[in-house]
Amino acid sequence: MENNKNFKKEIRLVKSVKQAKTVLNMLLQDSEKLNLEKGISGLLEKLENPKLDLLLDRYPELLQEYVLEELLSGELEITDVETSDVKTAGLFSCLQLLIHFCYELKENPNPNDNCYDSLRYILSSISSGKFVHDLLIIVVSVVGIEYYEKFQQRIQSLDLSFESAKNLENDSELQEYIDLMAWFALVRLFLESVYTYFNIPDQNFNNRTL
Numbered sequence: 001m002e003n004n005k006n007f008k009k010e011i012r013l014v015k016s017v018k019q020a021k022t023v024l025n026m027l028l029q030d031s032e033k034l035n036l037e038k039g040i041s042g043l044l045e046k047l048e049n050p051k052l053d054l055l056l057d058r059y060p061e062l063l064q065e066y067v068l069e070e071l072l073s074g075e076l077e078i079t080d081v082e083t084s085d086v087k088t089a090g091l092f093s094c095l096q097l098l099i100h101f102c103y104e105l106k107e108n109p110n111p112n113d114n115c116y117d118s119l120r121y122i123l124s125s126i127s128s129g130k131f132v133h134d135l136l137i138i139v140v141s142v143v144g145i146e147y148y149e150k151f152q153q154r155i156q157s158l159d160l161s162f163e164s165a166k167n168l169e170n171d172s173e174l175q176e177y178i179d180l181m182a183w184f185a186l187v188r189l190f191l192e193s194v195y196t197y198f199n200i201p202d203q204n205f206n207n208r209t210l
Contacts, residue, residue: 012192013188013189013192014189014192014193014196015196016196017196019193019196020192020194020196020197021193023189023190023193024106024197027186027189027190027193028099028102028103028106032186033103035183035186036099036183036186036187036190037096037099039180039186039187040092040095040096042179042180042183043092043138043139043180043183044092046142046180047088047138047141047142049085051081051085052085055085055086055089056092056093059071059089059090059093062078067125068090068094068121068122068125069125069126071086071087071090072087072090072094072125072134073087074086074087091131091134091135091138094122094125094126095135095191097118098119098122098191098194099190101115101119102194105119119198123194123198123199127195128191128192128194128195128196131191132187132191135184135187136184139180139181139184142177143177143180143181147174147176147177150174151174151177154171154174
């Protein structure tokens, strides 16, 4: 599925540090942060794979044994565990941590070095484009290719009016997964913003706060 022609490379939505900071400050408000976190839990439930919950609990232990890049590769073989599950749990774990670290940076302008080091470690282990793409693959595994293609067709014809947004929200053919697709759109904005905002030279990294 990863090479499916339907998953063309998307144009980046966040193109400047200023845009990234604006988006992060918006998405890290308490209510929006909670929505991002609840969306992860909701997607986990829809996947109906109890092994993922167990792997998420094990991830701190796995990080002591393997480098994060290996865990996210989808190729690491661990006894009695599907390689795809290792990758999926890793993506969810990294997303949860990025939300947490960025919230800490917003609330505390002078966090300890471990926060910066952990954030840097995640960003260096997987690119922004791959992170978004791999999450999309998971989302589509829930909604199905047919639904995803229909959703893409609908949003491509939208303008920026309130009426268009309401029409999309009330589209009977999209109702089943509209919340999941809206969550994914916010996650994409969040990830692009994190990578854009913190993609700076090492010597300046620890001076970057929200």
